[in-house]
Amino acid sequence: MSKLKLSGVSKAYGATLALRRGDLEVLAGEVHVLMGSNGSGKSTLCKIIAGSVRPDAGKILIDNRPVTITGPRSARAEGIGIFYQELSLAAHRSVEENICLAALPTRSHLFVDRALLKQRAARYIQLFEEVAGEGFSADALVGNLRPDQRQLVEIMKALASEAPILIFDEPTSALDRAQVDCFFEILRDLTWQDRGIIFISHRMDEIKAIGDRVTIIRDGETITTLNLAETDATSVIRLMVGGSGDMPASQSSAPAVVEGKDGAAMTVRNLSGRGFRNVSFEVAKGEILGFGGLHGQGQSALLRSIFGAGSISSGEVLIGDSRFDASSPRDAIRRGCAYVSGDRGRDGVISGRPIIENVTPIHYLRDRLMIARPSKLRDKVVPALQSMHTKFQSLFDPINSLSGGNQQKVIIARWLVDRPDVLLLDDPTKGIDLSAKADLFALIRQLAAEGLGILLYSSEDAELLGNANRILVFNGGSVSRELTGTDRTRYNLYQAAYEAA
């Protein structure tokens, strides 16, 4: 029996089509897995079901009855519950209050009924009693819990909605083995109650363990739905990658592998910290070392920590032959390290200030300047901006007057006035247009040719395959595989990213 059915659902944001044609049918009593790479459209599909995004076209049926979902409230009324990947908990409230937050039991419609709330929450807390770990109790403040315990509360909150259709978007990312097993037991119980469950995960072993059927989405289109029992990981990944997955990265687009003839630009040994553990690698002068893998597997955390803006608990970093271990970005910059974040708004743009002041901070620091003479600075700033083909009217226009791509070029230009030895790129092309991307990668290759060591993390696999000499694939905070030479294929990249370490 069909619990939920979507047919021909589409959604465009301006000119970009996030979802071209989404089809999905979830049966009562099954765990239905949704798979697709970053940006394939699966999260847009989930948001449409949950009511936070309204589709441009297409039909939605619940229990074979056509429905229109106008917002999150109406989705809840239609019997849809969702687990949010980005945690939606109130940190200063207790576990039991968070669990019941969506529907607080009240007396005379005004006062919270504490006794009923306790009783209701206890039912869900008790499900995870064995695995919740130390310090977890009904009246503990959510803000004091560990990440895995918070994720459990999020799961309990989704379960407490008692919705016939439940969506779990990467619910297990922070959980340990025992917690995952316990959660899967509960999911199986739910399927016996004929509920329909949509499950998103990037761990192939989990998908095999819990899933009944899988729907694969690629480039905004539903490709197919398969029975998981009748398929294997290899074919699933092939379907996600599409036809050209076995082609090695084009050699013409990537510079020849440097054999370390000039020595190492940066060496990292057994580095561990928050979000990554035991990472070792060496990047040669003139080499572009790619970081691949699914989003949030420690790549960003590692780059930020090398730059002095994260936490390092053990291991060492060397630039050339000397210990580096930056204590702050200021320290890192002084010693020849550069960092460009894809999150311009937070890490890069000094909003409301002129373009010139967005380029000069690094120059101030490295040249120990006190006085800022516009005429002298102009001679340094203009060539840096021109090498990126940045389009601007006047150096004194506010940076906000530029397009996103041009803003990012300005941010990158600040590192070109005084050349660093090592350039850390943390998904630098996020949200910028194609021509700006092309300019950026042309510059990155030129910088590599001039002898910089470059670490490149990108959430777009094509960028890694097209530019990196080697690719380290990250999985759960550590490097699970290294791809070199002709091994650098889309297929291998996916396989390494999706196979659990």
Added chain:
Amino acid sequence: MTRILSFARQPLVVALVLIALLLYLGQTLSPGFASGGQVLRLLIVASLLGIVAAGQNVVILGGREGIDLSVGGVVSLSAIIAGNVMNGADSGIVPAILACLAAGAFFGLLNGLGVTLLRIPPLVMTLGMLGVLQGLLVVIRMGIPSGRAAPGLSSFVTQPLAAGIPGIIWLWIAIGVLMAFMLHRTVFGHRIYAIGSNEHAAYMAGVPVRLMRVALFMISGMFAAIAGLCLLGYSGSSFANVGEQYTLASIIAVVFGGTSLAGGKGGYTGTMAGAILLVILQSILTTVNIDESGRQMVFGATLLLLMMFYGRGRAMRA
């Protein structure tokens, strides 16, 4: 037309137009209000406020809800220290200046450390400091007025120094030039705007954010101390809480001048106009016999009106 409109909406232009209107209004209410001598006296009073507001200005520009409510207390304390150190003798002027600057820097340092190391919000930290300073004033003075201004200091503040203009106005002009230079032509100034606009991006670009913030509070304390010293010269002797009114007034002057309370936007030229405007407003209120409490109400209401007019409320949230 839109260009004219956007020009007319600039805070500095608004302030200058309002200054002219208020002078005209004052002249109508009481002939002689806008005479040369009277305007000079207004400018002396404005320069005292303007010097306090210079420090307030940099703290507010530095962002993260930066504000210094302790300036009123520092002004009072500085006036008392100066009065006791010089005690009517010109030879005591230099030691008094040094003592005042040291005291201002010290309390600014405490504010800065509280805000950066202990992560106390500036509003709370400096309000607490104001309370401490007010208590301290009662203790050290034990209710008895003490200390006199040196004649040299008094004449610097009240008598013409060059071109018929008193020294304090020249000092204020010099501070104005210095502030403009600092904010727009030094690395320090650019960094103030950077941390005020996007603190995290500034940190990632190697700006020593905490050190900067401590420095800004110290600058504020020292400007307030200079103003306290000059205030002693203006009034001859120090009396209970002379500086009290400067806390609110300095904030209004900064906002009048178009500096955003959210930080990162604005400058000192507007603040100078704001200080003059405020002093003229106060003078008119005195002319029409509105007492101190009435003036305070008008000031408070003015600040609220300004916030609405410039639409700063939204900027604070962003």
